[in-house]
Amino acid sequence: MFASAALLLALCCGPAEAATESTSGFASSDNFVVYAPTQELADEVLKKSEQLRTKLARAWLDKELAPGVGAAMIYVSLSDGENHGATSPKNRPDEKYHAVTIRSSREKALNVILPHELTHALIADEFGTRLPEWADEGVACYQDGSELSGKRRQTLMRFAQTGQWPSLEGVLQQQKYEANDHSFFTVASSVTEFLLEQGGPKTFFAFAIEGQEKGWESAARSHYEFLSLRDLESQWREWVVQALQPGSEKLRRPNQTRASRLSPPR
Numbered sequence: 001m002f003a004s005a006a007l008l009l010a011l012c013c014g015p016a017e018a019a020t021e022s023t024s025g026f027a028s029s030d031n032f033v034v035y036a037p038t039q040e041l042a043d044e045v046l047k048k049s050e051q052l053r054t055k056l057a058r059a060w061l062d063k064e065l066a067p068g069v070g071a072a073m074i075y076v077s078l079s080d081g082e083n084h085g086a087t088s089p090k091n092r093p094d095e096k097y098h099a100v101t102i103r104s105s106r107e108k109a110l111n112v113i114l115p116h117e118l119t120h121a122l123i124a125d126e127f128g129t130r131l132p133e134w135a136d137e138g139v140a141c142y143q144d145g146s147e148l149s150g151k152r153r154q155t156l157m158r159f160a161q162t163g164q165w166p167s168l169e170g171v172l173q174q175q176k177y178e179a180n181d182h183s184f185f186t187v188a189s190s191v192t193e194f195l196l197e198q199g200g201p202k203t204f205f206a207f208a209i210e211g212q213e214k215g216w217e218s219a220a221r222s223h224y225e226f227l228s229l230r231d232l233e234s235q236w237r238e239w240v241v242q243a244l245q246p247g248s249e250k251l252r253r254p255n256q257t258r259a260s261r262l263s264p265p266r
């Protein structure tokens with residue numbers, strides 16, 4: 001599956017397309033409207049969505065959500081060979097729902113793509129467009145499964161072994177990315193994990209927002225104790241190299257359970 005392009009596309013935000021296949025299942029609550037091929041799956045997706053909404057808000061925002069925050073219309077279709085997901089944020093304040101589309105196996109829909117996409121919905125309501133793309137994806141990637149994290153670990157290993165690291169500043173400033181831009185997702189998720197270890201979610205979000213609005217040099221100094229963006233990049237690379245050492249617990253290993261990574265480090 002990490003037939004990369006497939007799941008990367010799944011995890012990337014893009015225009016939502018309503019499922020065109022059978023959606024005889026329907027379930028709704030104050031926060032979600034779910035269309036799925038069967039009633040049983042619609043009920044399961046709704047139940048999981050409500051649980052995730054509460055867990056994600058506590059983990060990332062340290063608060064309970066008001067009714068309707070993070071609300072989404074969720075379209076699910078099943079496929080054994082495809083893994084697609086997308087979140088199309090609502091465009092106007094008077095709109096109630098973000099639109100989430102998922103096409104994958106049942107297991108991946110419930111355990112990988114739904115958590116990833118609902119993170120985007122939550123982030124969109126909390127921060128609007130103030131959060132840069134890398135931070136939005138970096139946070140959502142916390143929900144990705146072991147196949148993706150294993151693939152990203154391999155990519156980090158290649159960066160470390162060859163010394164050919166992508167420019168961190170380039171990734172921080174990247175406004176657009178392709179769904180199959182594995183390097184972007186790898187750097188975004190790794191830097192996010194590194195920064196969360198330094199200061200937790202509140203500092204991370206403040207850094208990301210100030211960096212996008214005022215520049216990364218000053219944000220690196222004011223929210224963390226880095227001397228400069230170059231210093232941040234250097235320390236991140238050292239952290240990655242250390243984390244890749246045998247026995248290190250820092251990077252997710254392929255067999256690490258997804259549940260253990262639901263919450264960011266505090």
Ligand SMILES: [Zn+2]
Nearest residue numbers: 011012013140
């Ligand atoms: Zn995403």
